[in-house]
Amino acid sequence: MDEIAADPTHPRYQSLLLRHRLEEAEKKGMLAGSAMIAHGRGEAYDYLLGEQTIPSALQATKAALAALRGASQPVLSLNGNVVALAGKEMLQLAAVLECPVEINIFYRTPERMEALLSHLEVIKSSEGIDVQILGAEPNAKIPGLEGPRANCTKEGILDSDVIMVPLEDGDRCEALVSMGKTVIVIDLNPLSRSAKMGNITIVDELTRVVQNMLDLLSQPMQGNGGPFYDNEAGLTDALRHISKKFSAPDA
Ligand code: PTJ
Numbered sequence: 001m002d003e004i005a006a007d008p009t010h011p012r013y014q015s016l017l018l019r020h021r022l023e024e025a026e027k028k029g030m031l032a033g034s035a036m037i038a039h040g041r042g043e044a045y046d047y048l049l050g051e052q053t054i055p056s057a058l059q060a061t062k063a064a065l066a067a068l069r070g071a072s073q074p075v076l077s078l079n080g081n082v083v084a085l086a087g088k089e090m091l092q093l094a095a096v097l098e099c100p101v102e103i104n105i106f107y108r109t110p111e112r113m114e115a116l117l118s119h120l121e122v123i124k125s126s127e128g129i130d131v132q133i134l135g136a137e138p139n140a141k142i143p144g145l146e147g148p149r150a151n152c153t154k155e156g157i158l159d160s161d162v163i164m165v166p167l168e169d170g171d172r173c174e175a176l177v178s179m180g181k182t183v184i185v186i187d188l189n190p191l192s193r194s195a196k197m198g199n200i201t202i203v204d205e206l207t208r209v210v211q212n213m214l215d216l217l218s219q220p221m222q223g224n225g226g227p228f229y230d231n232e233a234g235l236t237d238a239l240r241h242i243s244k245k246f247s248a249p250d251a
Contacts, residue, residue: 014051015043018085018207025084029115032107035081038167045188046205048242053212056237057204061212063229064164064184064200069221071162071182074099075134079106082166082206083116088123089210094131096217102156103135106169108148144175165194166206173197190238200229203238 007013022039025031032038053061068074076094078087078101094101103116113136120133138151140158149172152158163176166186170193176183177197185198186209195201202209 021084031080042188048245053204053208054241056234057202060200060202060234065213067162067182068097073160074162075156075160076101077104077165086207086210087120091129091131093213095129100132100134100156106149142175168194170194190235201231
């Protein structure tokens, strides 16, 4: 890591740190070719949101946690960017929720799967985290999708009732919703198809969301406002927040 990225007092520290994690993951062959483009799009929206967790995103995070805790078969889906940016924290979250994670990538190649699996296995053993990692040997398909991106496992994604899909592609999100699952999306872009398709969309940056979830889980659980979550209202609030940025005199 260069000097600036290693200095926590630098004003862009967090952003540089995440970029550094992606650079390292790229060297290990973990990422899709378009991973950096996807991250750049996320950064742009995060800038417009003020690089913070807005109140409606925190509300969505609490609703998502309530859904995951109330699920009979929850699963956390991991793609290349997610493993690179928050592999350790996603494993920690799965450990607390006592659910498996499943590597489920859009641009699937055996080499990428191997790189992602071994990265997670190293974290698991060095941190002593006891979590089942699925995805290496798919034995099912997500109905309605063509090609390798449909591959999944029966004991993980296929049979899950609540699934968290950070940085998901719109088609797959739609396919998962069509299967009748409660789909939790994490996406900084409130206009994306996934954001609109999901049942609970958290418009916030992935690493902040996972840390918020871990913090919330370490506190006594409070009421979550019931099973209904108004996703459209959450997305509208995020857009309102972004548009305020343009109307502010010093924006
Ligand atoms: O590893 P793979 O093969 O599954 O591919 C992963 C990517 C992310 C490359 C793939 O799913 C993809 O191309 O995604 P999209 O369609 O670019 O969508 C990614 C969405 O995530 C965009 O709407 C971004 O704004 C958003 N995003 C990017 N980084 C973050 C983010 N949202 C939250 N936190 C982030 N760090």
